[in-house]
Amino acid sequence: xxxxxxxxxxIVQNNSKIVMVVMDGLGxxxxxxxxxxxxxxxxxxxxxxxxxxxxxxxxxxxxxxxxTPGSGPGHLGIFGYDPIACTIGRGxxxxxxxxxxxKHGDVAARCNFATLDAExxxxxxxxxxxxxxxxxxxxxxxRQIKEIDDVEIIIEPGKGxxxxxxxxxxxxxxxxxxxxxxxxxxxxxxAEAVREEAEYTAEIVNRFIDRATGLIKDEHPANGIxxxxxxxxxxxxxxxxxxxxxxxxxxxxxxxRGIADLMGMTLLPAPDTxxxxxxxxxxxxxxxxFFFIHVKGTDQAGEDGDFAAKVGVIEKVDRALPVLxxxxxxxxxxxxxxxxxxxxxxxxxxxxxxMVHSEFCGADNTTRFTENQCNSGGLGxxxxxxxxxxxxxxxxxxxxxxx
Amino acid sequence: xxxxxxxxxxIVQNNSKIVMVVMDGLGxxxxxxxxxxxxxxxxxxxxxxxxxxxxxxxxxxxxxxxxTPGSGPGHLGIFGYDPIACTIGRGxxxxxxxxxxxKHGDVAARCNFATLDAExxxxxxxxxxxxxxxxxxxxxxxRQIKEIDDVEIIIEPGKGxxxxxxxxxxxxxxxxxxxxxxxxxxxxxxAEAVREEAEYTAEIVNRFIDRATGLIKDEHPANGIxxxxxxxxxxxxxxxxxxxxxxxxxxxxxxxRGIADLMGMTLLPAPDTxxxxxxxxxxxxxxxxFFFIHVKGTDQAGEDGDFAAKVGVIEKVDRALPVLxxxxxxxxxxxxxxxxxxxxxxxxxxxxxxMVHSEFCGADNTTRFTENQCNSGGLGxxxxxxxxxxxxxxxxxxxxxxx
Numbered sequence: 001x002x003x004x005x006x007x008x009x010x011i012v013q014n015n016s017k018i019v020m021v022v023m024d025g026l027g028x029x030x031x032x033x034x035x036x037x038x039x040x041x042x043x044x045x046x047x048x049x050x051x052x053x054x055x056x057x058x059x060x061x062x063x064x065x066x067x068t069p070g071s072g073p074g075h076l077g078i079f080g081y082d083p084i085a086c087t088i089g090r091g092x093x094x095x096x097x098x099x100x101x102x103k104h105g106d107v108a109a110r111c112n113f114a115t116l117d118a119e120x121x122x123x124x125x126x127x128x129x130x131x132x133x134x135x136x137x138x139x140x141x142x143r144q145i146k147e148i149d150d151v152e153i154i155i156e157p158g159k160g161x162x163x164x165x166x167x168x169x170x171x172x173x174x175x176x177x178x179x180x181x182x183x184x185x186x187x188x189x190x191a192e193a194v195r196e197e198a199e200y201t202a203e204i205v206n207r208f209i210d211r212a213t214g215l216i217k218d219e220h221p222a223n224g225i226x227x228x229x230x231x232x233x234x235x236x237x238x239x240x241x242x243x244x245x246x247x248x249x250x251x252x253x254x255x256x257r258g259i260a261d262l263m264g265m266t267l268l269p270a271p272d273t274x275x276x277x278x279x280x281x282x283x284x285x286x287x288x289x290f291f292f293i294h295v296k297g298t299d300q301a302g303e304d305g306d307f308a309a310k311v312g313v314i315e316k317v318d319r320a321l322p323v324l325x326x327x328x329x330x331x332x333x334x335x336x337x338x339x340x341x342x343x344x345x346x347x348x349x350x351x352x353x354x355m356v357h358s359e360f361c362g363a364d365n366t367t368r369f370t371e372n373q374c375n376s377g378g379l380g381x382x383x384x385x386x387x388x389x390x391x392x393x394x395x396x397x398x399x400x401x402x403x
Numbered sequence: 404x405x406x407x408x409x410x411x412x413x414i415v416q417n418n419s420k421i422v423m424v425v426m427d428g429l430g431x432x433x434x435x436x437x438x439x440x441x442x443x444x445x446x447x448x449x450x451x452x453x454x455x456x457x458x459x460x461x462x463x464x465x466x467x468x469x470x471t472p473g474s475g476p477g478h479l480g481i482f483g484y485d486p487i488a489c490t491i492g493r494g495x496x497x498x499x500x501x502x503x504x505x506k507h508g509d510v511a512a513r514c515n516f517a518t519l520d521a522e523x524x525x526x527x528x529x530x531x532x533x534x535x536x537x538x539x540x541x542x543x544x545x546r547q548i549k550e551i552d553d554v555e556i557i558i559e560p561g562k563g564x565x566x567x568x569x570x571x572x573x574x575x576x577x578x579x580x581x582x583x584x585x586x587x588x589x590x591x592x593x594a595e596a597v598r599e600e601a602e603y604t605a606e607i608v609n610r611f612i613d614r615a616t617g618l619i620k621d622e623h624p625a626n627g628i629x630x631x632x633x634x635x636x637x638x639x640x641x642x643x644x645x646x647x648x649x650x651x652x653x654x655x656x657x658x659x660r661g662i663a664d665l666m667g668m669t670l671l672p673a674p675d676t677x678x679x680x681x682x683x684x685x686x687x688x689x690x691x692x693f694f695f696i697h698v699k700g701t702d703q704a705g706e707d708g709d710f711a712a713k714v715g716v717i718e719k720v721d722r723a724l725p726v727l728x729x730x731x732x733x734x735x736x737x738x739x740x741x742x743x744x745x746x747x748x749x750x751x752x753x754x755x756x757x758m759v760h761s762e763f764c765g766a767d768n769t770t771r772f773t774e775n776q777c778n779s780g781g782l783g784x785x786x787x788x789x790x791x792x793x794x795x796x797x798x799x800x801x802x803x804x805x806x
Contacts, residue, residue, distance in 0.1 A: 360751070363432070376778050378753075388469075400750055402490060403491075
């Protein structure tokens with residue numbers, strides 16, 4: 001009997017409201033140019049300082065100690081899906097990240113425009129990182145391919161040399177090997193089925209590649225394509241199925257809207273200020289049980305190595321907090337999906353600070369919501385997938401286990 | 404290779420004495436009427452304060468974060484049995500809780516007296532929560548059914564409308580579905596075998612129900628019975644098998660005596676004062692290796708929401724502690740089986756404080772045995788099932804793993 005089964009049997013419904021504010025990439029490490037403080041330590045956060053005294057804190061670990069998660073595993077974890085057992089394919093993540101709708105049974109791939117020589121050998125896997133406008137122009141050319149043998153072809157440009165292709169039709173299967181050999185100096189691979197059920201899909205993919213290459217063979221420098229991460233929308237239980245929660249997402253970026261959609265959340269309007277995100281919660285409070293509010297700026301600042309910008313986003317969240325707390329949720333969690341320390345300019349393996357506020361949370365001695373204070377909080381260190389059980393318990397939405 | 408197998412290979416024997424004082428439902432959360440303190444923080448505990456400075460502390464999690472355990476999973480955990488893999492059936496727990504001996508192969512069910520209308524439809528699943536004396540009178544009537552087809556029938560009244568029935572005989576199997584439909588407005592269900600091996604048992608159960616209903620059909624309001632939680636004594640290794648420990652329980656309440664009995668502990672006299680419990684340990688110290696001392700009052704106070712009473716029980720334990728420490732065990736653990744916070748008046752999901760005292764425990768900086776100080780103790784947060792390995796290690800009863 002695993003965690004999911006146990007949860008399923010214990011869940012009860014009530015009128016509680018759960019809000020999870022996810023400051024993307026929130027966790028950080030001390031920065032020598034800023035008094036050896038982390039952005040959370042450096043920021044002025046009077047509202048968080050007030051709430052944290054009535055909260056219980058801890059640090060969560062997205063996959064296992066030492067593992068740096070991508071956005072997929074990071075969000076799977078905080079939503080209570082085991083990020084090892086349950087994966088979101090790269091094609092799927094890239095596709096939903098571009099705001100393209102994915103239906104069950106579609107097969108999505110993330111693609112590169114590449115440069116091939118006269119013999120068809122790859123000389124640049126990224127076609128000299130062409131500009132996004134050039135990418136758009138090329139995708140428009142490829143869009144002449146509307147379908148192959150009744151399989152609809154959907155093409156969407158991303159940034160630089162990246163785009164996605166979605167195959168929509170009957171009997172498709174994502175078990176197809178990458179055509180990107182990951183090395184220059186060799187030709188792109190043929191799409192090959194890993195399992196028999198995917199042979200038809202591999203054939204369609206190869207026919208697509210032939211036609212696409214024919215259409216752009218005289219372009220320069222992007223005269224070829226590489227495809228990888230073939231995947232389909234995962235068949236994972238929705239929030240309604242898993243937690244009996246009507247869940248809504250307030251997220252501006254397509255990637256996070258896409259992830260929320262995979263989990264069956266309703267996508268609510270997401271204005272471009274943090275106060276606006278919180279106002280959406282207030283407006284829809286009565287219609288949903290669970291609100292995922294996604295703040296992107298912290299991760300962006302972390303990846304840019306911009307300490308001051310990260311501090312600024314944290315302070316904006318703090319200043320907007322009274323809007324949210326005016327319609328106080330039964331349970332409020334403030335956390336991130338992973339750490340993105342400014343000195344690293346990337347996602348990292350560091351445990352993520354989390355605070356949980358509710359009437360019965362059992363406040364600890366934490367006086368500020370910082371990485372170091374969270375280390376001795378009342379939640380301890382725990383795998384991210386346990387955050388949802390903790391929030392459900394605080395919302396009194398779980399029965400006792402065993403007599 | 405799992406925890407049990409690894410432990411088994413490493414265990415050695417010596418003359419050490421391990422004492423585990425379980426203050427039932429010990430963990431708590433701050434109470435606003437008591438300086439925002441928990442009972443452990445509020446209580447005056449000079450003896451614990453002294454010992455804790457030579458101890459290592461932490462918090463244990465009975466099942467996984469967010470899960471509120473019943474007494475069964477709670478005690479399984481602290482005794483090193485995985486509370487997910489190993490369950491004690493509700494019928495069994497209710498039966499041992501009433502002090503009824505259960506043999507291997509017996510099938511036990513927890514039962515309700517209920518009210519049925521003229522068509523046999525349930526109008527009250529609890530027969531208006533009849534008085535315990537009425538329950539006793541009805542059970543005496545049912546005791547006319549002494550056996551069915553060589554299967555002995557044992558009946559024991561509980562509180563209010565609740566009683567247990569134990570079926571004792573050959574070839575019995577507990578895989579029988581509840582006859583309680585959990586709803587009024589329909590007839591009780593027939594007992595049905597979930598597996599073929601239980602078909603004979605289901606037949607005996609149905610014959611019992613027919614005869615029982617015949618005997619009380621003219622009673623009022625309790626003229627029917629509902630049965631659920633069919634289960635048998637779990638086949639779990641005893642403390643002797645698992646840890647090579649001669650174990651004894653000093654517990655006054657039938658439920659905990661019953662659980663201890665399931666684990667092969669000898670039941671020692673349990674006087675009704677805490678000092679008395681500790682004196683039993685002193686008296687039997689030479690005869691056993693492991694002593695489980697169960698203090699019920701903390702849980703009772705927590706479930707009653709009586710903060711002062713919980714503080715009182717903690718202070719009584721503290722005052723009696725010199726009796727125990729006068730015959731100092733090699734390893735002393737003080738903990739609970741779960742939390743029962745006064746503000747919640749029930750079991751809860753909050754991690755349980757624990758302190759472990761031994762010569763080589765590696766004392767941490769904890770100066771008082773409280774939830775918050777335990778948060779940063781040297782044991783960290785850990786699943787309850789690891790408490791026994793920790794105690795065995797402190798007792799020097801485990802070899803090195805691997806070369």
